[in-house]
Amino acid sequence: MADSMVLAPETSSTWGGVVARNLARETKWDESDDVGALFSPRQSKDVETSELPNAAIEQSTIPSAAHIPPRVPLLRVRNSTPIIPRSIEILQQWEGVVSEVSDDEFTADLNSLTEEDAQPLTGEISFDEVSDADRPLIQGGAVFYWVIGYDKSPAGQVRRISEIRFRRSPEWTGRKLDAIREEAREWFQQVIQNEAK
Amino acid sequence: MKQSDPPKLDELELSLFGPGFGECVVVHLGAGKWMIVDSCLDRTIKRPVALRYLEQLGANVATDVSRIVVTHWHDDHIQGVAAIVREAREAKFVCSGALQKEEFFVLLNAVREGGKLVGHSSGTSEFSEILDILNDRFGRKSPHHWASEGTVLFEEADTGVEVRSLSPSAETIAHATTTLANLLPKHGSLIRRVPESSPNDLSVVLRIRAPKVSLLLGGDLETGVSPHRGWRAVVTSSAHPDLKSIGFKVSHHGSHNGDLPDIWTQLLHSPPFALLTPYGRGRKPLPAPGDVSRMAANTRNLFSTAWPPTLKPKFRDKGVKRTVDEVLSNARTTRAKPGHLRLRVPLSGGSNPSLELFDGATRLA
Numbered sequence: 001m002a003d004s005m006v007l008a009p010e011t012s013s014t015w016g017g018v019v020a021r022n023l024a025r026e027t028k029w030d031e032s033d034d035v036g037a038l039f040s041p042r043q044s045k046d047v048e049t050s051e052l053p054n055a056a057i058e059q060s061t062i063p064s065a066a067h068i069p070p071r072v073p074l075l076r077v078r079n080s081t082p083i084i085p086r087s088i089e090i091l092q093q094w095e096g097v098v099s100e101v102s103d104d105e106f107t108a109d110l111n112s113l114t115e116e117d118a119q120p121l122t123g124e125i126s127f128d129e130v131s132d133a134d135r136p137l138i139q140g141g142a143v144f145y146w147v148i149g150y151d152k153s154p155a156g157q158v159r160r161i162s163e164i165r166f167r168r169s170p171e172w173t174g175r176k177l178d179a180i181r182e183e184a185r186e187w188f189q190q191v192i193q194n195e196a197k
Numbered sequence: 198m199k200q201s202d203p204p205k206l207d208e209l210e211l212s213l214f215g216p217g218f219g220e221c222v223v224v225h226l227g228a229g230k231w232m233i234v235d236s237c238l239d240r241t242i243k244r245p246v247a248l249r250y251l252e253q254l255g256a257n258v259a260t261d262v263s264r265i266v267v268t269h270w271h272d273d274h275i276q277g278v279a280a281i282v283r284e285a286r287e288a289k290f291v292c293s294g295a296l297q298k299e300e301f302f303v304l305l306n307a308v309r310e311g312g313k314l315v316g317h318s319s320g321t322s323e324f325s326e327i328l329d330i331l332n333d334r335f336g337r338k339s340p341h342h343w344a345s346e347g348t349v350l351f352e353e354a355d356t357g358v359e360v361r362s363l364s365p366s367a368e369t370i371a372h373a374t375t376t377l378a379n380l381l382p383k384h385g386s387l388i389r390r391v392p393e394s395s396p397n398d399l400s401v402v403l404r405i406r407a408p409k410v411s412l413l414l415g416g417d418l419e420t421g422v423s424p425h426r427g428w429r430a431v432v433t434s435s436a437h438p439d440l441k442s443i444g445f446k447v448s449h450h451g452s453h454n455g456d457l458p459d460i461w462t463q464l465l466h467s468p469p470f471a472l473l474t475p476y477g478r479g480r481k482p483l484p485a486p487g488d489v490s491r492m493a494a495n496t497r498n499l500f501s502t503a504w505p506p507t508l509k510p511k512f513r514d515k516g517v518k519r520t521v522d523e524v525l526s527n528a529r530t531t532r533a534k535p536g537h538l539r540l541r542v543p544l545s546g547g548s549n550p551s552l553e554l555f556d557g558a559t560r561l562a
């Protein structure tokens with residue numbers, strides 16, 4: 001049994017309140033949960049959530065701390081229609097490095113992040129596979145991640161997904177460059193001294 | 198002969214390993230002394246192939262390896278070399294004299310910073326690790342030798358064996374400052390993996406000379422345009438070998454830009470044993486069919502550690518396979534276990550050399 005306050009489907013728009021939605025995101029919806037057992041008799045209300053106006057929820061989900069312990073749930077949810085949460089099953093994930101770029105595709109070397117022993121791959125990927133926002137990042141040496149998996153919707157539909165996302169690396173700052181140059185200068189002086197010995 | 202049979206003490210050996218990405222040469226210099234040139238991994242055991250092989254032969258890596266040479270810093274020549282340096286405790290470390298530049302050390306620092314963002318290392322970050330090991334062991338954060346045209350890297354009076362570098366040339370070293378500076382990150386640029394430098398004119402070429410026989414290791418040196426750089430500088434150099442080599446580790450995976458007719462006529466005994474490793478990454482795998490024909494015109498003894506250069510990848514999951522087929526065109530991979538070519542010849546010349554093929558190595562001509 002999950003130690004939580006409110007059980008609610010993430011997608012339920014009728015719940016309205018921000019508090020309820022955020023809590024729901026942290027809560028795994030489980031058909032086997034005996035929701036009623038979470039409630040104290042004094043606070044329990046057997047309501048149909050679709051009939052509950054937002055204002056009522058807002059009011060009831062922010063109770064007076066003097067009377068109600070903060071970890072006690074406030075609503076009874078009728079558990080008649082179990083809802084399966086959306087889930088992503090990752091089949092394979094690679095870290096890729098761009099080695100060459102041409103007019104409409106790039107060559108990439110890929111190493112698996114899901115299987116340690118998987119073969120490294122090389123191949124060409126069309127720019128069409130990369131989102132518009134990421135296309136300016138396609139440069140030699142750029143790092144990206146490629147995920148292949150199944151997206152399972154609450155309605156039970158299964159969709160194969162492929163997503164390529166480029167890493168947004170920080171920029172070199174003048175201070176950082178000065179620091180590595182200074183360190184390199186000292187290092188190189190040591191090298192010169194070694195050679196002179 | 199079995200792969201695990203060691204060479205005789207008076208035999209020169211050139212063993213070349215390569216799976217399709219990566220290259221390593223293991224050389225027996227006579228009298229139980231070894232030199233390792235570059236490194237690649239045996240992915241089946243996740244270990245540098247040179248260490249696996251020397252252990253197989255019964256050599257003591259800690260004491261029997263005299264030299265470790267890194268011809269240049271590209272990924273396919275340096276994977277696992279830090280592990281070799283760590284185990285070969287008495288070996289002296291050699292790298293290209295073109296890297297004896299302040300800019301190279303800036304680059305190493307930049308790579309160290311950029312490496313924090315990237316899971317899989319690049320050649321330059323492996324290099325940083327090597328220098329850290331040398332610093333801990335010898336108190337010197339630099340190689341023992343910087344190889345350049347004419348540098349003697351090893352000599353043994355008892356056997357008469359000498360190892361000498363024939364490149365990089367003086368002009369290449371002079372230009373390396375510019376070459377390296379072009380790779381350095383600039384203010385406002387994104388931190389990313391340092392791309393490999395091209396062309397490969399910083400690479401070290403080695404000549405191993407015994408009293409009556411010699412071998413030529415071509416590294417990744419390219420021909421270039423200037424007569425004072427690349428292979429053009431080697432064939433016109435005053436450090437030119439006075440003994441033509443019977444064995445040749447083909448330069449730059451047999452590519453046309455790593456080949457000159459003068460190499461075959463002036464530096465090599467005819468017909469030489471030409472040994473190469475293929476390169477399965479990059480847009481065009483090497484050697485291309487035209488490269489094989491060109492080399493075959495120069496020797497009837499042309500061998501590759503693996504063939505073809507690339508393999509079609511296999512996937513356990515059908516969904517992954519379908520998606521890769523749709524998204525990644527011309528998907529390719531390389532073998533997990535490197536193929537092995539082994540050339541042995543007595544230091545005194547005399548009898549014919551023997552060439553053995555192991556682990557999928559193939560004759561091309």
